Amino acid sequence: xxxxxxxxxxxxxxxxxxxxxxxxxxxxxxxxxxxxxxxxxxxxxxxxxxxxxxxxxxxxxxxxxxxxxxxxxxxxxxxxxxxxxxxxxxxxxxxxxxxxxxxxxxxxxxxxxxx
Numbered sequence: 001x002x003x004x005x006x007x008x009x010x011x012x013x014x015x016x017x018x019x020x021x022x023x024x025x026x027x028x029x030x031x032x033x034x035x036x037x038x039x040x041x042x043x044x045x046x047x048x049x050x051x052x053x054x055x056x057x058x059x060x061x062x063x064x065x066x067x068x069x070x071x072x073x074x075x076x077x078x079x080x081x082x083x084x085x086x087x088x089x090x091x092x093x094x095x096x097x098x099x100x101x102x103x104x105x106x107x108x109x110x111x112x113x114x115x
């Protein structure tokens with residue numbers, strides 16, 4: 001088993017949460033503002049219990065927070081954790097762009113007639 005540092009655990013949770021289209025859709029809905037679990041579930045053919053499971057994954061990743069008002073659960077977007085995911089993506093984008101630029105330069109030296 002690979003030993004991951006704690007920051008990697010947070011990224012794992014973020015990317016796991018974002019890996020599902022339903023959860024991404026829920027996050028998109030939440031960009032409009034706080035809403036209820038029922039409102040988040042309504043665009044999908046799912047029960048409130050199923051929607052709640054999706055929301056729990058988002059909560060565990062720190063992407064949403066939930067407050068309970070009587071029997072109504074209100075969900076709000078917490079965008080800060082997305083920044084860690086974006087930083088990871090930017091780092092790897094820069095890394096691969098640099099590697100591809102070096103490869104292109106080597107290929108140009110090896111065969112200057114390449115397009």
